[in-house]
Amino acid sequence: MTIHLEKAVSRVDGPLKVTGRALYAGEFGTADLCTGYVVNSSIAKGRILRIDTTEALKVVGVLDVLTHENRPAVASYNESYTDMDAADGKHFRPLYNDRILYSMQPVALVVAESFEAARYAASLVRVDYESEPPQADLYAQRSEAHKAPTELPPDRGDAEEAWTQAPVKVEAEYHSAAEFHNPMEMHASTVIYSTDGKLTIHDKTQGVQNSAQFISNIFGLPDGDVRVVTPFVGGAFGSGLRPQYQLVLATMAALKLKRSVRVVLSREQMFSFGHRPETLQHLKLACDQDGKLVSTIHEVMGETSSFEDFTEMVVVWSASLYQCPNVRLKYDLVPLDLYTPLDMRAPGAVLGVYALESAMDELSYAAGIDPLELRIRNFTATDPASGNNPYSSKELLECYRQGAERFGWNKRSPQPRSMKEGRQLIGYGMATGVWEAMQNPASAKAVITIDGSVVVSSATADIGTGTYTVMTQIAAECFGLPLEKVTFKLGDSTLPKAPLEGGSFTVSSVGSAVKQACEALQQQLLDQAKQDDQSPFKNFELTDVIFENGTMRIKASPQECIEITELLKQGGSPSMEALASASPKEERDNYTTATHSAVFVEVRVDEDFGTVQISRMVSAIAAGRILSLKPGRNQILGGMVWGIGMALQEEGMLDKKLARWMNHNIAEYHYPVNADIHDLDVIFVKEHDEIVNPLGAKGIGEIGIVGVAAAIANAIYHATGKRIRDLPITLDKVFQS
């Protein structure tokens, strides 16, 4: 029995967010604060010949215009520009020299007393370029592809031969557009300059320690001189995994002017750094007459930049999701004159699983087997990609069963274009989803004070995922305290070390550290009690005692009880603290750890207008214990909405001649609005797991989106009989194909 975990508690940071009191990176102020506004390159490739800042400097209130010619000294070695999520290669260095590597590259920062003056003066900066023709066409540059520098699971059997010989087979090419994270909060950094030269930086990031280390390295500042503090992040979805250029520019200006500086990117400038790469995938699947897979060939070509190789987990799923004796994978990158792509919610998996699960759907029609049944027949309880390791837990079959039942999959008529209501063609589609359940080393500190309250801390982030809430629940559970007596602190680089907040591993990593820190503190309290030779606790271990409402009791004889405040008094200190570090157990190495889902979608396609409405979606999720039900369900709902965006709306539109994103605003880059969202249903399937981590919780930030785009595309095929292999599926494609 738990008192807080696996319960639907309201977010502990909710009141701050609904009253406008939660402060985000660009909202911290100080008396000497000035504002920087970025000037971006209008060309995609070439060099800067001359920057004329004369007119800009004449604007009242303008303090300086920073360019590559007058910026403070920065590190010259490439290694100094690496970060915790860096891609391989020569990292981008803002205002480093005259080279232009991509369109909208920052070329100057105007700093002024007011935002308006800085923005206006930025429009007066004149830049002359020497331009070279850029390459930005993935198809045209296919011949320039090189092998992605990442390890893939080994090929199995002879996939080509098996495909040729198989009785049932499909071959198809899938394309997906570049997507942009577009968190609601635009990237911002406020650098507070202290008279002793130390910097306190409020940066929009998924890793305060990542930003702090990055700035220390680039500017050669001692670690203790840079502190990054970001209590709230207005969404990120991967955009905050790498330090972005506004952080470097704001710091440059603060160091040069010896003043506090804030730089907030505009929405247009949010399209001037990382994105989900445009990707081309070639799939060949074959099965026997019973629907058993005999061959899987998955080849991927993803976009990268001219200076870094961006890789993601895109093809590995095709080697592990189903039992198949013959598998061949290939993953190539095509360098383009664009900024390096960037991890974006379920990086790689959303793309690879989209293609795999679309091809599985095509195979189901070729084999004359129900799409759900085909998946069930190819289910594997072990992981073929890792030499058939067992899964630490895998309730995927239960996801299929419960999801299908809730959705009413049995009401599906097998023939495409056979379900209709008026002028609405109705289609049912489904797909499997998968994501890794990772754990990274993390530390946390727990402090208990004389008033009985507990404060736990770690340098992680809450990007809307519910970190504040779930960590509070974990600590409150350990001490048997009401949530109000527990505080969790995050988003400060001086707190105990935490990994980046991403990859769905925060509960697994930081949550485990929080639990261990609380247990270490409990051990200290027990040891304190044992100092007294007469103590009834003398012969008991931590497993024999429970903590409840500010007391410690012996489980077997609960009348033996001591107040924690009493223990602290005995120890002669108003507080007691413990620091703990949690690492993945070695035992994990013998298992594959993953979350799974089954996604069921009903679409309504208007015969006259070609519009697609997602009228219903059920997502059944197996992700171990769901420790915090409200934020947990919300994460999955959000993932489903993202899947709808990916399938139907989201598309970075590139002018290939200019190598420039043309729809760089959120009126023209579409993602779902409230009216696009109808009946979304989340099922958390019970899944017991003692291997994955001490909490038995796998993490759910990514799994909600994986599989959704395929399920939608499959449903559109079922509704219309048209197989559209190009995301997003906009109405012109529905009409055209």
Place this chain on the structure above:
Amino acid sequence: MNATPVRQHRPEAESETHSISLLLNGKQVQLTVEPWTTLLDLLREHLNLTGTKKGCDHGQCGACTVLVNGTRINACLSLAVMQDGAEITTIEGLANGDQLHPMQAAFVEQDAFQCGYCTPGQICSAIGMIKEGKAKTRDEIREQMSGNLCRCGAYTNILAAIEQAMPACQGESRE
């Protein structure tokens, strides 16, 4: 009142400032503003009312929604000088001390947000929408709340929160 941002009123020219008065979150305030300052920048940059968010500065996202004379507007699309004499309510003006407005309480209870950045705009917009009185069904609420983007995708819970708070808000707007 001269509300047109004309070209010669550039920052390098001698700044022509305007005096305006607002009833801001129940308090009468007298302010001197430059003609090019938007209502959003006035709130965030000059008055430190950062609860109203900037998500695009182009009227595309709704994060800056505030109530002007009870009507919801995008603060980024209005110059501050245009609001002389107006009654303006921002997210900071909704709660009564520690007592959350029914819409704020419903947003917490229904978990109608994740990152919280669109939330002040969603809440102000929902209050304004209910006052407009045109949304009767779920689909109508969804449609009339579609000017407020939520990238976290919390729309299902936003809808639930608005439905929960609607009776209390309707009572309030009748008073």
